[in-house]
Structures are given as C-alpha cells and as structure tokens.
Amino acid sequence: MEINPIVLKFVYAAVVVSVIMGLCSYAVLAERKISSWIQGRVGPNRTALPLVGGIPILGPFLTRLGIFQPIPDGLKFLFKEDVLPGHVNKFYFMMAPVISLVPALTTVVVVPFGRFVNEAGDVVPLVLANVNVGLLFLFAISSLGVYGVVLAGWSSNSKYPFLGGIRASAQMISYELAMGVSVLPILMWVNAPGKEGTMNLFDIAVAQNGFWFAMWMPLSAIIFLVCLFAETNRLPFDMAESETELVSGFHTEYSSFKFGLFFVGEYAHMVIGSCVFTLLFLGGWNPLPFVTLESLGMGQGILGAVLSVGIFLGKMCAMMFFFMWIRWTLPRFRYDQVMKLGWTILLPLSIANLILYIFIIYYLDTGL
Amino acid sequence: MPFVIKRKPLNLMEKLYLPEIARGLSTTFKKIWEKPVTLEYPEQRPTIPEGYRGVPTLVRDPEGREKCVSCQLCEFVCPPKAIRIVPGEIPEDSEYAHVEKGPKEFDIDMLRCIYCGMCEEVCPEEAIWLQNQFSMSGYSREEMVNNKDKLYELGGTLPDEHFKWNKKKDAAAKGGGH
Numbered sequence: 001m002e003i004n005p006i007v008l009k010f011v012y013a014a015v016v017v018s019v020i021m022g023l024c025s026y027a028v029l030a031e032r033k034i035s036s037w038i039q040g041r042v043g044p045n046r047t048a049l050p051l052v053g054g055i056p057i058l059g060p061f062l063t064r065l066g067i068f069q070p071i072p073d074g075l076k077f078l079f080k081e082d083v084l085p086g087h088v089n090k091f092y093f094m095m096a097p098v099i100s101l102v103p104a105l106t107t108v109v110v111v112p113f114g115r116f117v118n119e120a121g122d123v124v125p126l127v128l129a130n131v132n133v134g135l136l137f138l139f140a141i142s143s144l145g146v147y148g149v150v151l152a153g154w155s156s157n158s159k160y161p162f163l164g165g166i167r168a169s170a171q172m173i174s175y176e177l178a179m180g181v182s183v184l185p186i187l188m189w190v191n192a193p194g195k196e197g198t199m200n201l202f203d204i205a206v207a208q209n210g211f212w213f214a215m216w217m218p219l220s221a222i223i224f225l226v227c228l229f230a231e232t233n234r235l236p237f238d239m240a241e242s243e244t245e246l247v248s249g250f251h252t253e254y255s256s257f258k259f260g261l262f263f264v265g266e267y268a269h270m271v272i273g274s275c276v277f278t279l280l281f282l283g284g285w286n287p288l289p290f291v292t293l294e295s296l297g298m299g300q301g302i303l304g305a306v307l308s309v310g311i312f313l314g315k316m317c318a319m320m321f322f323f324m325w326i327r328w329t330l331p332r333f334r335y336d337q338v339m340k341l342g343w344t345i346l347l348p349l350s351i352a353n354l355i356l357y358i359f360i361i362y363y364l365d366t367g368l
Numbered sequence: 369m370p371f372v373i374k375r376k377p378l379n380l381m382e383k384l385y386l387p388e389i390a391r392g393l394s395t396t397f398k399k400i401w402e403k404p405v406t407l408e409y410p411e412q413r414p415t416i417p418e419g420y421r422g423v424p425t426l427v428r429d430p431e432g433r434e435k436c437v438s439c440q441l442c443e444f445v446c447p448p449k450a451i452r453i454v455p456g457e458i459p460e461d462s463e464y465a466h467v468e469k470g471p472k473e474f475d476i477d478m479l480r481c482i483y484c485g486m487c488e489e490v491c492p493e494e495a496i497w498l499q500n501q502f503s504m505s506g507y508s509r510e511e512m513v514n515n516k517d518k519l520y521e522l523g524g525t526l527p528d529e530h531f532k533w534n535k536k537k538d539a540a541a542k543g544g545g546h
C-alpha cells in the first residue's frame with residue numbers, strides 16, 4: 001500500500017508534537033518531584049486514577065511517585081476562570097502565549113531523534129525535515145520565542161509584565177551572540193575543507209562517532225550551556241519572571257489556559273534546548289565516546305532505530321534533570337550581573353575560544 | 369552595637385565560579401537521597417508539646433459537674449472579644465442548685481479567638497482549658513462558633529481532686545455557706 005508522503009509527514013508531526021507535549025507535562029512533574037527531593041519534601045503523591053491506582057502494590061507506588069499528577073495539573077488550566085483584564089491590548093494579549101509556544105514546537109521539525117539503517121545500508125535520520133540549514137533554522141526560530149514574552153509584557157499594559165518583557169529581550173540579545181559564536185568551532189570542524197558543507201544537525205551528530213564535542217571543546221560546551229539557560233529563561237537566569245521583584249514577570253496578568261501555554265512553552269523550550277545540546281555536544285545517539293551502535297553490532301533495522309531513539313531520549317532526560325538540578329542549586333542572578341556576565345565574560349570568552357579553535361583546526365586539517 | 373563581619377577575599381577557585389557551582393550541585397545531589405523531613409499530615413500527626421495552646425474548651429470535674437461558674441472573667445479578659453457568656457442559675461431540681469451559678473450560654477467564636485490562652489490563665493475555677501486540638505474548619509461563620517455543648521464535648525473531664533462543690537454544699541447544709 002502506498003501512503004501519500006504528505007499524509008505520512010502529518011502523522012509524524014502529530015506523533016512528535018504529542019510526544020513533546022507529553023514530555024513537557026512529565027517534565028513539570030519531574031520538576032516538582034526533584035524540587036521536593038532536594039528540599040527534603042515528598043512532593044505530589046496523592047493523585048490516583050480510580051482503576052490503575054487500585055492495583056495492589058503497583059497502584060500505590062505509582063501514586064506516591066505522582067505519575068497521575070500531570071492530568072489534574074493540565075485540567076486545572078482548562079477549568080480555571082480565564083480572566084481577561086480590561087486594561088490590556090486584547091489582540092496581542094491573546095497572541096502572546098501562542099507566539100511563545102509555536103516556535104518551540106516548530107523547531108522540533110529539524111531535530112533528529114535517532115537514525116535508521118535501511119536494507120540498502122543507508123543511514124536515514126529520523127527527523128521531520130532533514131534540512132541542510134538545520135542549526136541555523138533552529139537558532140532563527142527558537143529566538144522568535146522571546147517575541148511572545150515581549151508581546152505579553154507590552155500588551156499587559158502594566159508595569160511588572162512590562163519590565164519582565166524588556167528584561168527578556170535584553171537578555172536574549174546579549175546571550176544569543178555568545179551562543180552563536182560558541183558553536184562556530186563545531187561548524188568549522190564539521191565543514192572541513194574538501195567535505196560537503198553542512199549545518200545539518202544529523203551530520204553534526206554523526207561527526208561525533210569518535211570524540212564527542214563536549215570532550216574536546218569543553219569551553220564551547222560550557223558557554224553554550226550557560227547561554228541555553230539564559231535563552232530558555234531558566235533559573236538562575238529567569239529575569240523575565242523573577243518572582244521576588246516582578247511578581248510573576250511577563251505573565252503576571254495571565255490566567256488559566258493562556259498561562260498554561262506560557263508554562264508549556266517554557267518546558268518545550270527546555271526540551272528542545274536539551275535535544276540540541278545532546279546533538280551538538282553529547283554525541284547524539286552514540287552510547288559512549290568511540291562506541292557507536294554499529295561497532296556494538298546493534299545498529300541494524302528496527303532494533304537499531306529504537307536503540308538510537310532510546311539513547312537520545314535518555315541523554316535528553318539527563319539534560320532535563322540537569323536543568324532542574326541547577327534550578328534548585330543556584331539562586332537567581334541580579335539583573336546587572338546577568339548583563340555583566342553576558343557581555344564582559346561570555347562574549348569575549350566565546351570569541352577567544354573561537355580564535356583558539358581556528359588555529360587548532362587549521363593545524364589539524366593541514367597536518368602542521 | 370553594630371559590628372562589621374570581615375569577608376574573606378575570594379580565592380582563585382571561588383572567583384572562577386564554576387568549581388563553586390559544582391560544589392553546590394554535589395550538595396543538592398546528596399540532598400536528593402536523604403529522607404524527607406516533612407510529615408504527611410492527615411495520616412501522620414505532629415506530636416503536640418506540653419502546654420500547647422489549641423482550641424479553648426470547657427471541662428467538667430470528675431463527678432460530671434461543669435466547673436465554670438460564669439464569673440465572666442474570661443469574657444472580660446479575652447483580647448479579641450471571642451467569648452460571649454450569658455450567666456444563669458442552676459435549675460432548682462438539680463442536686464447542685466444554690467451552690468454556685470453556671471453559664472446559660474457560653475459561645476467562643478473561633479474566627480475571633482487568637483489562641484492567646486488568657487482565658488485559661490484568668491479563670492479562677494480552672495474551668496476553661498486550651499487543649500490539643502489545632503485544626504478547626506467549617507462552611508459557615510455560625511459553624512465556627514463553639515457553643516456550650518460543643519465546648520463541653522471538646523473539653524471532657526479534668527481529673528482534679530478538689531470537689532469544691534461538695535465542700536460548699538456541706539458547709540451550706542451546716543448553716544455556713546455564703
């Protein structure tokens with residue numbers, strides 16, 4: 001049976017988006033659980049599904065883990081009163097949550113989740129759109145997410161959200177630079193003279209069959225990671241929300257499902273950020289440095305595809321854990337510290353790093 | 369007197385910041401594996417310390433008499449005016465008639481009470497006690513007012529050995545008394 005490839009793409013897209021949304025809701029649960037563990041609490045442990053919760057041993061165990069908690073968490077957003085304050089600019093106020101979520105979900109299309117070796121022996125990436133400018137596309141679209149925040153801050157027509165929006169945009173501009181410069185060494189390495197030029201995320205992951213980039217470009221990895229925290233508005237960089245100063249920052253005026261969209265958007269950004277970091281620096285779906293699935297003899301067919309996706313998702317979840325772990329370790333920066341760190345430390349450092357690797361890669365490529 | 373705490377200048381490792389972050393991360397990571405310190409409230413109850421000031425209640429003596437003589441001192445002393453007492457005579461047909469008075473109505477508004485314990489302190493008859501109950505809830509304001517029956521129900525019996533009323537009654541029978 002021939003399936004229309006366009007229909008197939010739609011099915012893939014639906015699957016990927018629902019997986020991402022599922023990941024987001026469980027990321028919220030993980031966040032709550034991890035924060036409670038770090039703070040010596042128990043965390044959500046009451047919500048039980050009538051049937052599943054009744055299974056002896058397993059049911060109470062899952063309930064204590066809070067596995068069913070995301071369902072009421074989501075329903076809560078749907079059933080709460082949706083307040084539309086009278087003083088807001090209605091159109092942009094409604095647009096903002098959508099604008100902050102859409103880029104996060106759009107960037108998913110260029111992120112390869114694994115690979116599949118078909119009968120002919122070709123390695124096919126499991127990705128929605130295998131575009132050549134993958135990385136560029138990703139940077140371009142994901143930074144659009146900040147428009148949602150800025151628009152929310154501006155259209156709310158009140159002071160705290162406004163300050164939050166301003167901060168978000170300033171922060172985005174300062175860290176985007178360092179972030180872009182810090183990945184240039186990778187692109188230089190992948191696009192060595194004589195090779196076909198590419199910015200494809202899949203090719204970058206494949207280039208890490210030996211060394212992972214985090215191993216021989218640790219400085220790039222650290223700068224990229226710090227910028228990633230800033231870009232996703234996570235602590236210690238969540239200046240846009242900063243409850244202690246700005247009530248709730250850009251989403252102060254939002255309620256119920258519109259707030260829910262922002263909330264999911266933040267986690268979606270985090271999921272994508274983790275994916276990208278895994279692809280760029282942590283070797284994608286290679287189980288260990290210098291060990292690929294092929295060299296283990298498990299790279300073929302469906303098994304190989306499932307393994308690659310599994311390893312990739314495993315690394316991604318580890319990154320998500322790291323995001324949350326940092327959040328409950330570091331206090332929030334002051335705003336001037338954020339700016340100072342971005343402009344006077346990270347940017348010069350990333351440029352120095354770039355120059356260093358220009359020389360290293362030049363000598364490696366020309367063989368001294 | 370104000371004094372200045374000297375701050376150590378940061379050493380190189382601290383200035384680099386990242387090593388210190390790693391140290392912080394290891395601290396929080398260790399915390400993950402520790403036992404939670406919280407109580408899971410409705411199932412696990414806190415231990416109430418000696419002298420705890422919970423909901424104020426009225427108590428009876430071991431023979432089942434109400435100890436309160438409706439002197440209204442507690443009503444007078446109560447800072448937020450949570451107590452309302454209507455004093456009354458003890459009915460003629462009671463065994464204890466003519467000995468002392470008793471409250472006809474005794475209401476404590478728990479929406480007003482601040483659990484200060486002044487009523488317990490001031491009561492000359494040791495009739496009102498702040499006991500261990502710490503959670504009260506209701507759906508209306510009326511429900512949150514404890515009336516006399518409720519107060520005695522919450523209070524129970526105070527195991528004291530004075531039996532003051534018996535003595536007073538004996539004295540009255542011998543012609544003494546008031």
Ligand code: SF4
Nearest residue numbers: 446481482484485487
């Ligand atoms: S505890 Fe204090 S506030 Fe409460 S009834 Fe007694 S005197 Fe009044």
Ligand code: SF4
Nearest residue numbers: 436437439440442491
């Ligand atoms: S409870 Fe004590 S202080 Fe209050 S009226 Fe009764 S006897 Fe007097």
